[in-house]
Amino acid sequence: MDTAGKVIKCKAAVAWEPNKPVVMEEIEVAPPEAHEIRIKIVATAVCHTDLYFLHERGRAEGFPAVLGHEGAGTVESVGPGVTRFKPGDKVIPLFVSQCRECRFCLNPSTNQCDKSWSSQRPGKRYDVSSDTTSRLKCRGKTLLQYLGTSTFSEYTVVREIAVAKVHDSAPLNKVCLLGCGIATGYGAAVNTAKVQPGSTCAVFGLGAVGLAAVMGCKAAGASRIIAVDVNKDKFPKAKLFGATDFVNPKDHDKPVNQVLAEMTNGGVDFSLECVGNTGVMRSALESCIKGWGISVLTGYNDSQDMSTRSLQFLAGRTLKGSLFGGYKSVDSVPRLVNELMSGKMQLDEFVTHTLPLDRINEAFDLMINREGIRTVLNVSTL
Template identity: 45%
Template sequence: MSSSSTPQVITCKAAVAWGAGEPLVMEEVEVSPPHHSEIRIQVVSTSLCRSDLVAWESQTIFPRVFGHEASGIVESVGEGVTEFKEGDHVLAVFIGECMTCRLCKSGKTNICQALGLERKGVMHSDQKTRFSIKGKPVYHYCAVSSFSEYTVVHSGCAVKVSPNAPLERICLLSCGVAAGLGAAWNVADVSEGSTVVIFGLGTVGLSVAQGAKVRGASRIIGVDSNPQKCEKAKAFGITEVVNPNSCEEPIAQVIKRITDGGADFSFECIGDTDMITTALQSCCDGWGLTVTLGVPKVKPEMSAHYGLLLMGRTLKGSLYGGWKPKSDLPSLVEKYVNKEIKIDDYVTHDLPFDDINKAFNLMREGKCLRCVIHMPR
């Protein structure tokens, strides 16, 4: 498409979810041209994140195109977009950075007032969808909806990256790997020689481990009940693994016993609010810091005895590891290109788009870290 032509509706293939837990169906969808401040992306690679699985199993907005870890190439740009041009390589991200709101300008957070979490399945600008089937709307997910050959995102939810970086791998930086590294570096600021405990050894937990190892943590304890995950963990920096199913005492007591009173840092990477309390209990008095990263499938409310905080512990939430997408992601991609961080090791399966339901099954059965889904080119 030449830069002077007007973008038209594109008909392409998308994996559409029609109901909670139902297998995705390959459908012909119409993808609208990008509106003001939007870009349309040809998706190259997308990976399945546990958040997609949780939403697919539990949410009520359907039909829907899931997917939010994605890399691609800009196909067309909407009115008012000057940052991107056709052919740019980009990462699509589930949180935006408008760079002008109070929060963006504060330097204190990566939360954006204008482009916060999208929950209703529609675009920020007009509360409508850009996907349809025979004139009927198909809803978005997490401002990205990458389980489609083409998607439309707000330009604030995309990051231009080096064309030298392999799109089939850096898609993992759109969520999981970046979230874990950032939790260790930006949110917790893990210190050299410290003791770290990580609850949940999926992609996010193992990315926390990688980040803690880079920072020089002396002991990185992984907690997970899946023996398959435990076997792979040490390659990412985990120094020892505890399986709660093999313990005769509560896991928090085990951690406190083997760390002489508790870890310096604990990370909840499961999405279980009861586990947040356990992670707090596993921290030491005085300065123990717990960071929660998981998205709960049920019971979003949490409870903990006030005494845990009274004794000097801190609980912090982490969204996307504190990274500001536009400001920070290009340098993270550069770290990967320079072999300063690992990404490839998290990819356990490469699958064609037509096998996307296999990816969901593998994750549901705990048999993968990241499945990268490749679009036909």
């Protein structure tokens, strides 16, 4: 049936309120408007940021919503003015846009964009400001579009500046991971930290982002990669991605930064924080060697302040943040997909569970219980 220009009724996982399981509902997805694309989601992964918004953030603001931002699918239809996409194209929706026109997009030093949800709505985790800007409804209520993507749905509508077209043969149940976590960790190492050949690195947190950071450090030529986590069961997986040493802070009676300093004759050249815990952020910074050490933060936390002493910076250390691995999203994601398909990047090893969309709450439980790395949800068929 031709659905272009019509409202589509489909299944979606709706988060009606915080700290509650999401509910499978029939929702209505309106046709795309100017410069928008309606996407049939084939697969989506569950990221810790989805869990943070649902269970850990503790705010009623931002509900009801359809979460999800690590998805991949095909173009169902396009709105007026869209010329770079056509129905049937394989695509990845993006939570970081690239308009290619603003001062940030024109600056090669950043992947920020004036038209990203984060630029237009500081502090918000959704891309809607009124009933007229969301294309999703359920039971007569507007559903907020999380990060402008909402991939926990069979269909979603995304602005064309936040969509990457990928190779026709790309496996959507794998490349969906490039929509957030893997690109974030990998890019934090190769783009933001700019890890150097022969250097020593420490990666804090061995979830999907941290393991991707380990992979990025290895790809950049680091000679020593120290994986830091309180769960020793993650060390074998980190070794698979290139880690050479392993530190469990629970095994030591001194701060982990002191442990790393003793292991590396003063500190690591590069550290990458992939947890979102402000205490870990401080440890990562203070684990860097004075003079030239660089620490990169990738973990999200909007409820706590990070603190350290100014001497850490006076001694020559640098603290940087990395959003989506520093990648210009629309331009870079297709290249990352090509790297995957040419064997230059590991993705299969990140996927530890595969479930249908209607078992999404099980996927959240797996993450809460720290079981596995990434769960991919099969949403629909091609």
